[in-house]
Amino acid sequence: MKSVRFSRFGGPEVLEIVDVPDPHPGPGEVRISVRAAGINASDWKKRQGLMDQELPQTMGYEAAGVVDELGEGVTDVLRGDRVFGFAASGGAQAELTVLSCYAPIPPSLSFAAAAALPAAAETAARALDQLGVESGATLLINGASGSVGSAAVQLAVARGTLVIGTGSLATHDFLRSLGAEPVAYGPGMSDRVRALAPDGVDRALDVAGSGILPELIQLAGGPEHVLTVADFAGAEQYGVRFSRGDGGHALYVLAQLGELIEVGKFTLPVGQTFPLADVAEAHRVGESGRVRGKLVLLPG
Template sequence: MPQAVQLHNYGDIDVLKVEEVPQPTPAAGEVLVRVKAAGINPGEASIRKGVFKDTWPSTFPSGQGSDFAGVIEAVGEGVSGLQPGAEVIGFTHNRASQAEFVVVPQDQVTPKPANVPWEVAGGLFVAGTTAYAAVRAVDVKAGDTVVVSGASGGVGTLAVQLARLKGARVLGIASPARAEWLAAHGVDLVPYGDGLRERLLEAAGGHIDAFIDTYGQGYVQLAVELGIPPQRINTIIDFAAVQQYGVQAEGNAAGGRADVVAELAQLIADGQLEMPIARTYPLEQVQAAYRELEDRHTLGKIVLIPGKR
């Protein structure tokens, strides 16, 4: 029997188990994918802890994960244009990607470009479409000065690059340890900590056009205090601040489509976008993977690799 990450109740990292599960089979219009790589994301940790149980409740036992890339194993009746053996990038809305096999509707996969590594493809959906939607939400234009908090995280590393591709100047809030990576991607580091407001204004020459918050911890309030219009502030995490200040909260739900994944994958294939991989873990080390993720100090994405290594 194939293996999958399972949890039987809300809780800390130790509730994550890797267990044998029945082999899924594709229904009409669906494809069965053998997963080669599956990303992990902070939102999954919050769901596991029960933070969003009133909005997005879990039914136990529950699987976990949205991102994946793999090889089509079988197709259901009526599927066209996809055949067993095809390499794809995909996503599931059923908390099921952190597994050896996943079944999804055919419109939730897109071909994987040959030169996009498995671990990059497998971690692309959530971070990529979230960054895409956030940059779109604040209407980034050539010549704008844009601030991105959490600029070295999974979403942040992609958001800064997408904003640069729009022709913006980007100030990335991050640790000084990330200065080299940010500079290599045309981003000006502004270290977080006391005095951040003054450092941002100095770096920006006194005017900031837009702010993308990927971290929380009061950055929306800072953006408002900097005089940035609410419609040009977007947070993917601070939903209380959305209610308080009327800023935007566009993310994966707004950008999560196969055509967006395909566009991002092609940018990576063409060398115009990089998704740094902090580390990969075998599926059975899912607890260690989330432990590193929840420390919030990684550069880029952490990805699980199911199956035998």
């Protein structure tokens, strides 16, 4: 089968489409014929050698497609079912991949829209859990219009939380449509937040990593009420929790998304799709930050 791989670190030009052996599912897993695979910022960080140091590496951890092989003990899906989920061992950006955690694709979603969901939704749900976000709380999300930020807005609103979201003026109508009260980032942001929440906020989530942690700490009443998924150095400097997957997952969210989507309470826009062969261009577009919404590869 065809798969995205790199054998040396560097720019998008190191990415190759290569032939690799077909994978097979283990107990509790399913193999899918991949129709769409999500692209994340971690992909180009891996490619640049900023994360894992092993070589070669195949790419991708989230995909959507059609089940074509069942692992031992799998009884909740059948061959031919449409599913989306996580490929824990990687290699989702390929013609075939094994999903270790999966859920049915909601009837209203395309494969591309489904492939955009897993990483952003899991990261958002995990962050909300670790922050202890509950009904009746006021949550400030810095960087609310991106994939993880908009997922966090909608999941928090579904919990009964009042959400204030920072974003550029061009994103404010979008943030309102998700259920957030938008505020512009930049100088004076704290004053704009306090105009909506005079006593500050109960919790603050940093998705953008824009060096704003001191302001979030002040607004939330202490570093223990702030979490970042994007600013590791700032988290260490200011005593803020940094959320990462190895500290526990929120995989349960995959099963919850279907109902939220079908009743119109969750959406995650796809920014642009690319054929598998154009993965290098997808990385260039992603790193440029020109496209709002998830980038997705379409293997077939």
